[in-house]
Amino acid sequence: MPPAIQTDRLVKRYAKVTAVNQVSLRVEPGEIYAFVGLNGAGKTTTIRLLLGMVKPTAGEIWLLGKKLQMGGAKPWDKVGYLVETPEAYPELTVRQNLEAMRRLRPGCPIKAVDEIIEKLGLTPYADRRAGAISYGNLQRLGLAKALLHSPTLLILDEPANGLDPAGIVEIRELLHRLARQEGVTVFMSSHILAEVARLANRIGIIHEGRLIQELDMETLERNRQRRLLVQARDLLRAQAALAAAGYQVGATPQGGLEIRDARAIQNPEEIATMLVQAGAPPTGLVLEEEELEHYFLRLIGQAGGEAA
Amino acid sequence: MLPLAGGLFMIILRDPELARKAGIISAKAQILTGSADWGTYLNFLAQGTGIGGFALCSFILIWIFGREFSDRTVKDLLALPTSRTVIVLGKFVVFLVWSALLVVWACLLGLLVGAAVNLPPAPASVLIQGLLTFLVTALLTVWVSLPFALAASVWRGYLAAAGLTFLVVILAQVLVILGWGEYFPWAVAALYAFQAAEGNVSLGGVSYGIVILTGLAGAVCTLLWWELADQSR
Numbered sequence: 312m313p314p315a316i317q318t319d320r321l322v323k324r325y326a327k328v329t330a331v332n333q334v335s336l337r338v339e340p341g342e343i344y345a346f347v348g349l350n351g352a353g354k355t356t357t358i359r360l361l362l363g364m365v366k367p368t369a370g371e372i373w374l375l376g377k378k379l380q381m382g383g384a385k386p387w388d389k390v391g392y393l394v395e396t397p398e399a400y401p402e403l404t405v406r407q408n409l410e411a412m413r414r415l416r417p418g419c420p421i422k423a424v425d426e427i428i429e430k431l432g433l434t435p436y437a438d439r440r441a442g443a444i445s446y447g448n449l450q451r452l453g454l455a456k457a458l459l460h461s462p463t464l465l466i467l468d469e470p471a472n473g474l475d476p477a478g479i480v481e482i483r484e485l486l487h488r489l490a491r492q493e494g495v496t497v498f499m500s501s502h503i504l505a506e507v508a509r510l511a512n513r514i515g516i517i518h519e520g521r522l523i524q525e526l527d528m529e530t531l532e533r534n535r536q537r538r539l540l541v542q543a544r545d546l547l548r549a550q551a552a553l554a555a556a557g558y559q560v561g562a563t564p565q566g567g568l569e570i571r572d573a574r575a576i577q578n579p580e581e582i583a584t585m586l587v588q589a590g591a592p593p594t595g596l597v598l599e600e601e602e603l604e605h606y607f608l609r610l611i612g613q614a615g616g617e618a619a
Numbered sequence: 620m621l622p623l624a625g626g627l628f629m630i631i632l633r634d635p636e637l638a639r640k641a642g643i644i645s646a647k648a649q650i651l652t653g654s655a656d657w658g659t660y661l662n663f664l665a666q667g668t669g670i671g672g673f674a675l676c677s678f679i680l681i682w683i684f685g686r687e688f689s690d691r692t693v694k695d696l697l698a699l700p701t702s703r704t705v706i707v708l709g710k711f712v713v714f715l716v717w718s719a720l721l722v723v724w725a726c727l728l729g730l731l732v733g734a735a736v737n738l739p740p741a742p743a744s745v746l747i748q749g750l751l752t753f754l755v756t757a758l759l760t761v762w763v764s765l766p767f768a769l770a771a772s773v774w775r776g777y778l779a780a781a782g783l784t785f786l787v788v789i790l791a792q793v794l795v796i797l798g799w800g801e802y803f804p805w806a807v808a809a810l811y812a813f814q815a816a817e818g819n820v821s822l823g824g825v826s827y828g829i830v831i832l833t834g835l836a837g838a839v840c841t842l843l844w845w846e847l848a849d850q851s852r
Contacts, residue, residue, distance in 0.1 A: 327849075356851070362698040365849040388700040398691040415701045456695060 314374030315464050315496035316361060321370035323356050330356040331519035334370075338513075340463075340499055343490050345507035346500040347555050348517035354500035354592065355395055357517070358468050361498070362392055375464060388416065390460035393470060397453025401442025405433055405452055411455045419460040432481065446473040454482065458489075465489070467499040471506060483510050503542045505603040518611040535601040536609075537576045541568040542595030543586060552589035553582070561615045596598070621667040621725060625660050626732035646671055657741035661749025664729050665756040669809030672752035672757060673791075673802060674784055676764035681780045683710050684841070685771035693850065703845045711768070711838060718761040726750060727755075752815040759808035763830050766837025772844055775852065801826045804833035 316338040323331040331353045338344040348354050359365045361372060363379050372379040374385045399408045409424045428437050431451045436444050441452060450473045457465060470486070471479045487510060489495040501507045507514065514531060516524045526534065540563060543549040550568055553560045561569045576581050579596055586593050601609075687693040696706050735839035791806035800806035807826045816818045 359851060364694065364697050366847075366850050387698050390698060392698055394694045396691070398695070400690060400692060412695065415696070415699050415706075417700060 312340050313373070314338060315342070316344075316498055317373040318361070319371045321357070321372065322368045323353075323360055323365060324368045325425070329520050331367075334520075334522045335562060336515060336525075338496060340496050341490055341494045343486065343497040343511045343609055344498070344514060345514045346498065346517060347502065347504050347507060347514055347607065348500075352502075352517045353520040354502075354517060355468055356520075358392075358394055358466055358498075358500060361466055362390075362394065364394070378456065386464075388418065388460070389463045390466065391457035391460065391464070392466040392468075393453045393457045395470045397449045399449060399452055399456075401440035402440060404438050404440055405444065405448075405455075406437045408452060409455055409459060412459055416460045423459055423461075427459050430458070430485070442556035447475055447478055450474055451478070461493075463495055465495055465497045465499075465585045467497065469501055470499055471501070479506070481555060486510060503604075504607040506571070516607065516610060520599050524610060530605075531603075535603070535606050536571070537598065537600050539570045539572075539575050539579055539582065540597040540599055541570065541582065541586070541593055542594070543568075543591045543593050547590035548589060549586050549593070552586060552591060556585060558559060558582075582587045621664055621671065622732040624667070625663045625729065629673055639721045655736075655738060656745075657738050658745050659816075660738060661729070661746070661753060662812070664725065665749070665753040665812035666809065666816060668725070668753060668760055669812040670788075671754045672760040673805060674702065674788055675721075675762060676714075676761050677767040677784045677787075678781065679717060680714050680764050680767045681771040681777055681784070684768045685777040686781055688771070688775035689777055697850055704842055707768075707842050707845045711765070711841075714768075715761070718757075722754065722755050722757045722761075722785075726753065731752040738763055752812060756808050756812040756815075759811060759827075759830050761831070763804050763808065763836035765834040766840070769837050769841040769844060772841055773848075802829060804830045 314337050316336055318336045321331055321336075322329065328540055329601070331464070334353070334357060336344075336357075345377050346354050346357065346495055349511050353518060356365065360367055361374065361379075375389055377386050399405075400411065403411065406424060406428065409427065413419045413424055420453060431454055433448065433451055438458040441449065444452070450470075454467070454470060457467065465486075470482055472483060486497050486499070490497055499507065499511075503597070504514070504516075508531065511528070513525065515522055516526075541549060541553070546566075550560050553570065558570050558572050558575055561570050561571075570576070570582070576598060579598055583593055583596055658675060687696065697703065699706075767780055767784065770783050771777065774780055787805045791800065791803055791809065794800050794803045795806050801822055802808050802825070807822065807830050810826075811820060811822055814822065
């Protein structure tokens with residue numbers, strides 16, 4: 312089966328600005344791929360390139376095995392998308408907006424509108440004008456338009472934007488279900504790594520137009536920095552005992568000790584035993600994992616040549 | 620509006636003194652030349668269509684295309700199994716159908732108002748000639764509005780394209796005064812209506828050709844722009 316999305320050294324330049332620079336992606340069918348980057352990193356431009364909305368300056372794109380060409384026939388009947396902020400005809404109701412979209416997708420059954428309204432929790436707002444609903448519900452309407460025709464490939468730009476916490480969980484579960492049960496491929500962008508880490512199988516990190524890292528969840532977990540934080544009444548004795556055992560011990564700004572040694576992180580109980588035996592029993596032993604956001608900033612800081 | 624204004628002018632033309640006494644016009648008003656009959660009335664409708672009809676048609680077209688950009692819904696139309704060409708053609712068809720309905724409506728209302736203000740009976744040839752002038756003027760006006768779909772698309776909304784409409788209306792007046800109107804596509808419809816009223820249409824094939832090519836170029840360029848231009852907003 313061909314990859315759902317494949318790009319080969321994709322470049323998009325606007326005058327002197329290179330918005331997307333040599334991006335090569337490969338997203339397998341049924342995968343949830345999160346495309347993460349700061350605002351202005353090139354996420355939306357990449358999505359517009361994938362949807363044929365802008366012409367690449369260089370490089371090629373294949374969607375569902377078909378090469379994309381401006382103005383050419385494309386596999387849009389199998390693709391659902393949401394780009395940037397959700398928009399709708401303000402004077403039409405939610406239902407009428409979806410009906411208009413259904414008519415632009417030949418073969419999409421009439422009942423699809425009611426089904427998607429129910430699926431996205433839009434039933435109470437179905438007959439309200441789109442111009443009079445909240446941003447969160449407009450986002451749901453945008454997702455409903457993307458999902459209306461049961462696509463096999465979903466391309467979503469910041470799908471959780473504007474949703475309340477319950478809405479975010481709901482959409483996350485919906486996308487999970489679509490990928491697991493129906494084999495839908497999801498390509499989604501976000502500027503919040505922690506938000507997509509719970510959902511994605513694979514993550515691509517884009518910074519200043521370049522894809523700086525692609526990693527699966529296991530690699531992400533492996534790459535995150537961990538440290539063991541030690542508190543004791545007699546910190547000097549504890550530090551001496553740890554140093555004597557060959558650990559690199561540092562001090563934390565909060566007045567405790569930290570060990571980044573993998574042996575200590577994997578066996579914190581050995582540290583506890585050793586400190587007890589050395590006469591400096593620990594009053595606190597915490598295994599701390601680097602925040603995803605910190606990891607992300609560290610990564611793009613390295614890519615930008617500066618310390619995060 | 621135009622047939623009603625025409626009807627009012629017919630009342631004034633028929634009895635200016637009565638109009639003055641009734642306060643419809645000022646005592647110092649310079650009354651239109653012509654007489655209150657079907658020929659003058661239908662010519663008035665054609666001339667009004669040539670001048671005001673263009674602005675109306677271009678505003679309709681600007682709304683049909685420009686709204687997708689002002690409401691930012693255009694991005695929902697760009698990656699669909701229904702091609703962009705079909706969507707643009709669909710918008711043009713809607714514009715042409717609306718325009719045709721407006722023309723029919725203006726014709727029927729014109730005849731109704733003409734009868735209501737008791738215009739003296741005229742031979743069928745006068746009515747046919749008057750309506751024909753009106754229809755040709757309307758056709759030229761509708762067709763020459765097509766490039767404004769491109770203006771609304773390229774400038775992504777109503778405002779700049781509406782501004783261009785005003786500019787073109789003013790430019791048409793200036794060029795007609797300077798004697799170049801027959802070569803300016805947006806002046807041809809009004810010129811045709813005025814010349815037809817005088818019974819002496821001197822516009823050549825070049826003028827009609829310019830109108831046809833302008834409309835065609837506007838429609839084709841709109842299609843190409845939607846199909847090929849970067850849609851990065």
